[in-house]
Amino acid sequence: MTDNPLRAGDGNERVAPPAVLVIFGSTGDLAHRKLLPALYNLLVDGLLPSSFAIAAVGRRAETDDDVRAQARQSVANFSRRRLDEDRWRRFAAMLRYVQMQLDAPDDYARLAQFLAALDVECGTRGNRLFYLSVPPSLFPVIVERLGDAGLAREHDNFVRIIVEKPFGHDLASAVTLNEQIHRVFAERQVFRIDHYLGKETVQNLLVLRFGNGILEPIWNRRYVDHCQITVAETLGIGSRAAYYEEAGALRDMVANHMMQLVSLVGMEPPVDLHADSVRDEKVKLLRSIEPIGPAQFATVVRGQYTAGWLGGQPVPGYREEPGVAPTSTTETYFAVRLTIDNWRWAGVPFYLRHGKRLPKRVTEIAIQFKQPPRQFFQTPGEEPAPNVLVLRIQPDEGISLRLVAKQPGPAIRLQNVTLDFLYRTAFDVEPPEAYERLLLDCLLGDSTLFARRDEIETMWRIYDAVLARQHDDPALAIHPYPAGSWGPAAADALIAADGRAWRRP
């Protein structure tokens, strides 16, 4: 593609190259809610080439038309763009169904033949992108069979594999999974997807930090008091009890998504914006975080919601949810104080909290700055609030800065005011869905927004001792909290012990 002179410049270089996207698990929720609508939107935006095909792999006996009918429903229900008949016809023509058993070697030989035929028919040039949208237990067998069938080999073409989280369930399993994948695919072929990294605001973190001259000088221990990262959900576990009972809040959210946010907030400036330059700095930051061993268990709070009221409605407790054991010790809330041992952040705690059935759905990063060395304007009983820079990731993506201003009037009375920047109002455009950006990046071979092996393993290393002992160490016991509250009192005590308090997002 890059040797086509008509493609140079004009933004055309962001159009995906010819390829076949093979979706394992094409009948699953992820494919229907996210992947197919994302691909449709890429087509609408002119970012898919005409030589593109989607091979939907499933175990059921279905036809191309069956899959197209299901995909049409997905696009109609979940695409951010309305379904347009002309574009739909073109999208539908790209869609093929492949019936196969995921552990049957012969079926992979047939898949290879099918893809070779698609290359001829659609001009996809042998370029393949395998998307593992299947339960993690199936990752090893699919990877092994792809390797045995010669489907991972590259010549003049590219072959890439997208792995959905969870990337293991602890350090040992992540290492094992990575080794299984690496027996067949080189690291540069592996794209571990964390959809958080596809969100505009998360990407904007790099721009905010390294594109603005005023922030970098104060982005350190000299000016920052602490950082709070909150991922609050109002929902319970819905129909995901079987998964959630095994995973819990730490594995589901904190150890991956939230650690990505920590690394982007805390990393040093990369030497350039190449994928490995950025990821090198993220890994450096993660390696600076002290793993939480038994001596640090007091910096962790595990909680579980009990029955309560949320938005005026009664909601059941976690243990009353269908499919949850009545004696479950799975955490639905996790808070932690992380210590980063490097020159930039020494002595600046990073507080993370994530929970289900909290009062609001919100994801935000709050950088709280230190107070001025002398307070001239202190009114008795009214401590001026410190400056806080809040990066809101959802909902209402944006940035706000809290300052103190003088109230109009004859006396010096202080008032907190907020400078607000909202993506939706400022740019007045609808940002692409995370999966649109990530699928396009993967097709283009840009791995900046994907997690590297060492990143994943370093994240797990931080929490490995907690995961190993969380169900039997009294220091990691579950603290109940009523649904609709901001979490257990122990979490408040955790931050209060440092003379601080959680923000109310």
Add this chain to the structure above:
Amino acid sequence: MTDSYAATWRQTFASTVGVEDALTELSCEAARALEVGPAATARMHNLVAISTDTASHAAVDRVLAAMAEVHPSRLVRVRLDPAAPDGVQAQASVRCHVEGDLRCPIVYETVEIATGGNAGRHLAEIVAPVLEADLPVVLWWTGHPPFGDPAFEELLPLVDRLLLDSAALGSTGLRALADVLPTSPPVVDLAWGRLRPWRETIAAAFDHPPLDSAIREVRAVEIDVAGASVEGRLLAGWLAVKLGWQVARPLAGGRVGRGAFVRSGAVIPLVLAKEDGPAAIRRLAIEAGGYHLALTARGDWADVRLARDDLLLSEQRLPLVIPDDATLVSRALMRGGRDRDWEAAMSVTAILVSP
């Protein structure tokens, strides 16, 4: 606040001085009247849209209306009528739009100015007081920009980006535009935006075999245009820049006719033919490496046929949706910096239409 609704507040002035204060006051008034919290003003640019005759007044108004009630700019809408009585009439208005799921109302600011006579020759002094500080200024001059006219030239130092439509320019206008490019603010050309689907479809055709290896072996280009379309010239200019061709013979007829490029001594004939119908590019045919590629526009689609020695090798239907002006203006607002591809293509086009 669960429903979406909007309301507008207005105030009229005989000068543009003081209008900016009025916008602030009107925003506060809107917030008070709606009993909502502090409003967020949608301001990423100052968009100064100037039209100079009745037809273009209406065309600009249609585009701005089609850009929806929302666009992230302070809009300064100038109706310039040199024949009108001397003076300025300005109206400041804020439109407050509240969406149910958004935390705060959004305010859109518009300043409408009608001017003529001697006052109309001082556009820079009329516009400057109503520009929001620190925001880029995009000047959209509809029709033929009066290059060299002091009223226009005095505006340019205020401007970060100039938005125009080269489709409105004749051969002389194109050459004048090419001449001012080195010193003008970055230019966004709506005609270039209308060509984008063509450029993408052509580029895609050369992505894969057999044409990928034939791209350096183009032997001839034919472009059929309909009506008053002049975009075929710019498309030819783009091909020339991308494929390293120089103009060997300008178009005999200016808009349409026969011309030629040259590359490494080889002459590449260009035919720009005219058909009847509404202004548009209708067909492009390229001979390359023994292959014949033809793209024919059919509504929002292009039929793409590849043949060799009269033998049809492939036939495809690809989308070819030409964006409307509202979409193009919206996109132009989000662009930054110079578009070197367009500038190069425009420079070649100016040579192509030279006498």
